[in-house]
Amino acid sequence: MAKVKVEFQDIALAFGKTQVLRDIDLVIEPGEFFALLGPSGSGKSTLLRVLAGFARPQAGRVLVDGKDISAVPPWQRDIGMVFQNYALWPHMSVRANVAFGLEERRLPRDMIKRKVAAALELVGLQEFAARRPSQLSGGQQQRVALARTIAIEPKVLLLDEPLSNLDAKLRVHMRTELLALQRKLGVTTIFVTHDQEEALSISDRVAVLDAGVIQQVGTPLELFDRPANRFIANFVGTVNMFAGTLRPGADGMVFESAALGALSLRGAPAAAAGEVEIAFRPHVVTLAEAGAALDGGLIWLKGSIAGREFLGEFIRYVVKVGTTEIITDQAHYTEAHTFAPGEAVNLGIQPAQIRLLAA
Ligand SMILES: Nc1ncnc2c1ncn2[C@@H]1O[C@H](COP(=O)(O)OP(=O)(O)OP(=O)(O)O)[C@@H](O)[C@H]1O
Numbered sequence: 001m002a003k004v005k006v007e008f009q010d011i012a013l014a015f016g017k018t019q020v021l022r023d024i025d026l027v028i029e030p031g032e033f034f035a036l037l038g039p040s041g042s043g044k045s046t047l048l049r050v051l052a053g054f055a056r057p058q059a060g061r062v063l064v065d066g067k068d069i070s071a072v073p074p075w076q077r078d079i080g081m082v083f084q085n086y087a088l089w090p091h092m093s094v095r096a097n098v099a100f101g102l103e104e105r106r107l108p109r110d111m112i113k114r115k116v117a118a119a120l121e122l123v124g125l126q127e128f129a130a131r132r133p134s135q136l137s138g139g140q141q142q143r144v145a146l147a148r149t150i151a152i153e154p155k156v157l158l159l160d161e162p163l164s165n166l167d168a169k170l171r172v173h174m175r176t177e178l179l180a181l182q183r184k185l186g187v188t189t190i191f192v193t194h195d196q197e198e199a200l201s202i203s204d205r206v207a208v209l210d211a212g213v214i215q216q217v218g219t220p221l222e223l224f225d226r227p228a229n230r231f232i233a234n235f236v237g238t239v240n241m242f243a244g245t246l247r248p249g250a251d252g253m254v255f256e257s258a259a260l261g262a263l264s265l266r267g268a269p270a271a272a273a274g275e276v277e278i279a280f281r282p283h284v285v286t287l288a289e290a291g292a293a294l295d296g297g298l299i300w301l302k303g304s305i306a307g308r309e310f311l312g313e314f315i316r317y318v319v320k321v322g323t324t325e326i327i328t329d330q331a332h333y334t335e336a337h338t339f340a341p342g343e344a345v346n347l348g349i350q351p352a353q354i355r356l357l358a359a
């Protein structure tokens with residue numbers, strides 16, 4: 001199948017007085033697995049609906065394969081959409097559900113039979129063809145919805161929170177299956193989720209939406225390591241953030257804040273001087289027992305354990321530092337020292353892992 005490019009150009013959409021999408025400019029490359037990530041109500045589903053033709057923007061254009069499809073009705077767009085609730089026909093068998101779109105297209109019977117069989121094989125549901133949706137697990141129903149959409153061989157595949165009804169374990173399993181399937185088909189895919197882990201784990205690139213505005217577009221690593229602003233830093237992963245002033249000192253730049261006092265940020269560029277925010281992730285903070293020898297390469301602060309959460313692979317500690325708190329994740333090993341609530345600790349931050357965000 002020929003892989004197609006999808007372009008949103010200056011899309012703006014309002015429902016009455018509520019502006020839902022603003023100036024959306026986005027290019028999704030042929031064959032890409034692209035995620036739309038954002039909080040509830042940020043406009044993710046609406047953007048998919050614009051592409052599928054179910055919502056009409058007041059401004060802007062949508063291009064598929066270089067052609068403006070703004071005036072093309074939904075059923076002629078060659079775009080397959082898997083809805084969040086699957087929307088399967090309960091009274092029809094799996095086979096009939098998958099055949100539905102093909103029958104609507106009035107394809108010859110034997111061709112429909114072949115395509116249905118191929119789609120069911122692709123999602124591993126050949127043996128379930130005669131069952132009703134109610135006789136399937138949530139994960140199997142999701143695969144039927146996928147098979148039904150794939151069967152019509154769309155140029156673009158839209159998935160609106162397709163994993164949201166599954167339990168945690170099945171979700172993780174299905175997301176890798178979904179990616180494998182997408183790679184096999186090579187179809188340009190846009191995947192909507194509000195789960196940042198899900199978006200980061202399987203996507204080639206991610207666009208983060210907030211209140212109808214694209215905040216950042218990038219690879220999962222780019223979003224995590226170089227968040228464009230405080231919204232992204234907060235939304236993608238867990239982060240410690242402090243506002244203050246960056247100024248030149250005797251020995252490189254110094255970050256000064258009411259919460260943390262003066263921290264030497266030698267590597268920070270002089271050009272960034274002024275009001276800034278620093279951001280660092282929980283896992284770049286080391287904890288050391290009071291009195292332990294301290295690595296000179298880190299920035300050390302004194303604190304005390306305010307709380308802890310055992311998360312299996314690591315323990316997440318909340319450390320009270322002066323009047324503020326810092327979150328740190330410590331890898332957990334059997335027999336490793338664990339810190340007790342109230343315990344005095346030294347807290348070491350890797351300076352190279354501190355990001356500067358414009359305030
Ligand atoms: N038909 C409609 N009429 C009026 N407002 C609408 C309509 N559809 C959506 N909205 C509003 O547009 C905004 C964006 O909705 P949308 O469904 O795109 O959000 P979303 O990012 O998909 O959220 P969720 O993660 O909860 O699914 C919301 O504030 C919603 O209330």
Ligand SMILES: [Mg+2]
Binds near residue numbers: 044045046
């Ligand atoms: Mg939605």
